Amino acid sequence: MQYWLVKQEPSAYSWSDFAKEGRTSWTGVRNNQARLNLIGMKRGDHVLFYHSVSDKAVMGTACVSRQAYHDPTAGDDEKWVCVDLVAKKPLPFPVTLITIKNCSALANIALMRNSRLSVMPLTKPEYDRILKLGGL
DNA sequence: GCCAACGTTGGC
DNA sequence: GCCAACGTTGGC
Numbered sequence: 317m318q319y320w321l322v323k324q325e326p327s328a329y330s331w332s333d334f335a336k337e338g339r340t341s342w343t344g345v346r347n348n349q350a351r352l353n354l355i356g357m358k359r360g361d362h363v364l365f366y367h368s369v370s371d372k373a374v375m376g377t378a379c380v381s382r383q384a385y386h387d388p389t390a391g392d393d394e395k396w397v398c399v400d401l402v403a404k405k406p407l408p409f410p411v412t413l414i415t416i417k418n419c420s421a422l423a424n425i426a427l428m429r430n431s432r433l434s435v436m437p438l439t440k441p442e443y444d445r446i447l448k449l450g451g452l
Numbered sequence: 453g454c455c456a457a458c459g460t461t462g463g464c
Numbered sequence: 465g466c467c468a469a470c471g472t473t474g475g476c
Binding site for chain 3: 432
């Protein structure tokens, strides 16, 4: 079982959009490091959903329902992949970037080191810590 | 193969 | 709105 964090601008696709639909295909990733992380995702892995830009907070949890397959939005370019995600629970208290920065146990997550990466792995302790900070 | 120029992302 | 960080492109 692995743990991940995915990032999206809420103006493009928000947690509330995701929660309403219940599931989504995580398409449009066009960065190689993020692509490799998508390929590493297995069905049932735990995922956190982060709002970049305006909210800058982890909003809720999800899980992987289908592992990496060809991203249909990439046309004939076979390189790019997507996964399917199912929405789970909203965090009672969204965990802001400031909170994450102030937590020494989360100092090494990729969000801190490379703010532009849109799909990143977490360790189980990091994942658990964010859930706890979020009130789950 | 190097690197300057450019475009994009995202925090502030 | 600005700018730092990063990735990509293209001239040489």
